[in-house]
Amino acid sequence: MLSMMSEKLKQWYQRRVRGVQYIIDGIVNELTADPNKTFIYMEIAYFKRWWEHRDKTWHNKVRHLIKTQQLEFVGGGYSMNDEATVHYMATVDQFSAGMVWLTENFAGQAEPTVAWQIDTYGHSAAQAALSAQSGLKGMFFSRLHYREYEKRKEDKELEFMWHSTAGNDSIFNSVLYQGYSSPAGFCFEAPCTDPAIVADPESPEYNLPERIDSFLEILRDQAAHFRSGNIMLTMGGNFAFQNARQYFSNLDLLMKYINQNSTEYGFEMVYSTPSRYMTAVQESIGSTLTQRKEDFFPYADNAHSYWSGLFSSRPSLKGYVRDCNNVLQTCRQMEVLVGSPYCDADKLWLAMSVAQHHDAITGTSRKHVADDYFARLAEGQTFCEGVINRGLEQLTGLESGTLESCRLVNESYCGVTSRAENKSVTVVVYNARSVTRDEYIRLPLLSTNYELIDLSTGQHLPLTFIETNQAVKLLNSEAPPVEGVFKAILPALGYSSYRLQHATHPQHSLLLSHSPPPSDITVQSDLYTVQFDGETGALMSIRNKDTEETAEYLTASFMEYRSSVGDAESDQTSGAHIFRPAEDNAVEVASPVLTKHLVGDQFTEIWQSYGEWASLVTRVYVDKPYIEVEWVVGPLPADQGREVVLRYHTTMITNEKFYTDSNGREMIQRRFDSETYEPVAGNYYPVTTRATLLDETTGMQLTVLTDRAQGGASLAEGQLELMVHRSTLQDDNRGIGENQRDDLVVKGRHWLYYSRFDAMSEQRVLGQEMFYKPTVALTLDQLPQRPSQTYSGTSIDNKYINVATIINVDYTGDVFTYLLRLENITPKMEGGTPISVDLGEVFSGKTLVEFEEKGLAGDRPIENVVEDINEYTKYDSGNVITLQPLQIRTFFATYKPREKEEEVGVGDRLKDLVCKIFLDC
Secondary structure (H helix, E strand, O other): OOOOOOOOHHHHHHOOOOOHHHHHHHHHHHHHHOOOOOEEEOOHHHHHHHHHOOOHHHHHHHHHHHHOOOEEEOOOOOOOEOOOOOOHHHHHHHHHHHHHHHHHHHOOOOOOOEEEEOOOOOEOHHHHHHHHHOOOOEEEEOOOOHHHHHHHHHHOOOEEEEEOOOOOOEEEEEEOOOOOOOOOOOOOOOOOOOOOOOOOOOOOOOOHHHHHHHHHHHHHHHHOOOOOOOOOOOOOOOOOOOOHHHHHHHHHHHHHHHHHOHHHHOOOOOOOOHHHHHHHHHHHHHHHOEEEOOOEOOOEEEOOEEOOOOOOOOHHHHHHHHHHHHHHHHHHHHHHHOOOOOOOOHHHHHHHHHHOEOOOOOOOOOHHHHHHHHHHHHHHHHHHHHHHHHHHHHHHOOOOOOOEEOOOHHHOOOHHHHOOOOOOEEEEEEEOOOOOEEEEEEEEEOOOOEEEEEOOOOOEEOEEEEEOOOOHHHOOOOOOOEEEEEEEEEOOOEEEEEEEEEOOOOOOEEEOOOOOOOOOEEEEOOOEEEEEOOOOOOEEEEEEOOOOEEEOOOEEEEEEEEEOOOOOOOOOOOOOOOOOEOOOOOEEOOOOEEEEEEEOOOEEEEEEEOOOOEEEEEEEEOOOOOEEEEEEEOOOOOOOOEEEEEEEEOOOOOOOEEEEEOOOOOEEEEEOOOOOOOOOHHHOEEEOOEEEEEEOOOOEEEEEEEOOOEEEEOOOOOEEEEEEEEEEOOOOOOOOOOOEOOOOOEEEEEEEEEEEHHHOHHHHHHHHHHHOOOEEEEEEOOOOOOOOEEOEOHHHOOOOEEEEEEEEEEEEOOEEEEEEEEEEOOOHHHOOOOEEEEHHHOEOOEEEEEEEEEOOOOOOEHHHOOOOHHHHOOOOEOOEEEEOOOOEEEEEEEEEEOOHHHOOOOOHHHHHHHHHHHHHO
């Protein structure tokens, strides 16, 4: 076994001591010398680097070991991804990064068949389902709640079948016994100090009898808790097998003497792999394995140590990873739309794949390592921004090299607009969704001397100005004085262009100013009536006009827990992994103060300040089905550890239950655990994209959608809290060796959606809109020749369809093959229904040549994944495939430019553009 924490990948690979490259060298040599030996390997990021630095002699050795099944790849992902905080699209992407690489280099002979999630901090239902959909038949892990572990151990149920909560997927699971390292006392290399096996009776260090006795005790103890007659011992650990010969030599001696006395001892030992072990267990007791649904959160290794802090640690990194996910998908789409044969998106793809590691996106690394993740992502983002901007220039006809991105727009800063004094700005907005949408675009500007023109129609549009929030200036002191806000109408898989025309007397432009409310504030939107307290600006209630139901006394407030530094019950501290508050009751950060009440034709904003380091802007758009809560927190004072939550309190009757998403996929019911010794941390769960309160008496639900992974809980009736920031001053003694001091200012968003439960499918659509933020590119004093286009075909013009991935994988002339991943975003329990998609009508201007379906990761034929291909495809017909509720399907689809006589209902300009793009490439 080889699993390790991802620090700086290159450094850990090249270290002179404990370097990964030397571990692999030693393993390959030992396995080549002895055909009985086996080894498993997990993280492809490291193996890929080793492979690229070795010659054909080494390559041939590895291919032989794979052919003889001595070397087995497990998991197959680029890294061992986290399961609590990752978005499902990022998980699938990192699966593809590793598994497709294996297929390309080993011609399908190295396909992983089991997942190896032995070091992640709890386990998600979505991870199990996505693994099964990728062709993995089993999963091995080692971290689950200590109470459940002891119960399963006692009942001999450490092996079971795990079924998806939202589909038909199931996967074999085996919980490792006492973790994933070698048994205590049997680690045979530095830095361990365990004695080697000395089998020579003439040696003064002869210890074979007592070492065999100790080893037999371990075997008997483990065998007593399993039912199949087979047990699996993991031999290795973090950076194990630095001296592979020494390790294997000791194992050989153990196995030799155990097997020579197998009748007496009752054990026979062989070198094996997880896949072989899984087969043996299934052949023995497969029909009697117990069944499991839902997930394994939160994880705790003892009564006072809940690993629920990592759900929220380093919120800036979590937010940046989510943003980069959107940039990556947009970058890939642009490579497809312009017919680029290059793979410039790969740099961000691989950086994102590493960032999904269970010590990356979780925030459970040292600060300099977290900084390295930021740097790698930023480098990849820069490449992709170049792809997007050059692509938009080609599509719009703008001069090459003129478009720029506004990476710091979240900080109310944009390089282009900061240089636009007395100049006009062209704004190109791209929509990565496959349906038309309208979104409000906010841009920092130097002045209010602008008017907005839709370049497709030449018409003036409303442009609203607001002063830059002082809280945002904590993020960037160079933020200009105002923001301009306008509504962009965006075609599906396409773009629109607008002109911020500099004008002394602008038309249809308005600067909003503070309107002191005479009493409580009532705001109307198309869907809601929203009330705020006139003195504090606090949210008071939301009334849904369609249902005439009201969430009375709905409040949003900043609260904080003070981090534990240990107490009389336990010396456990709160840190990067562990959330442990000093007191069970959170305290209010400060009394809210209403600082701005801004009323416009398109939206109303309520600004609140909570002391020196926290603020809220609650924004009600007239035509949006959500209420936006924009929060800014930090820098947190360094006087003590603080864990800050945004708490939503309602009078909804929730019966001590709430719901959280599993990596953005299915929703899972959470019940308050009153038996835990840590009633706060023990009831925190990972929230990747949304959390929901359901009032079973009225049928109404309140969903809070998040722009990043956060920890969430419902600790009282009708209450939901999400942890938005945390900074702890103590190490929690889980391997980092430093505290989790986080002095960054963090800005984020929540969307509140209040509706009947049977309208839950709409929050799925909102989740897609929050994820696929429009991409904005700007230039000074340039006008596009083609101001607006769509490239989405009629087949995917459905808000419940997500074009999850489009990647160029091959091309010949103007014929391109894409990895195309399509998703039905709604589960059956939320009203999802089957949706048919004609693959020949996915793209406007392209003709389908042929297609082949693959497993989810794209590395193997679908026939190698599903048990009954006829049952799986029974609703398909020709080029038309059917997506079942919440199903994702992956295809290799080949397209060519559509001939002009084939065009139906597409203008000559679009035909000429498409032909030019694809023929010129």
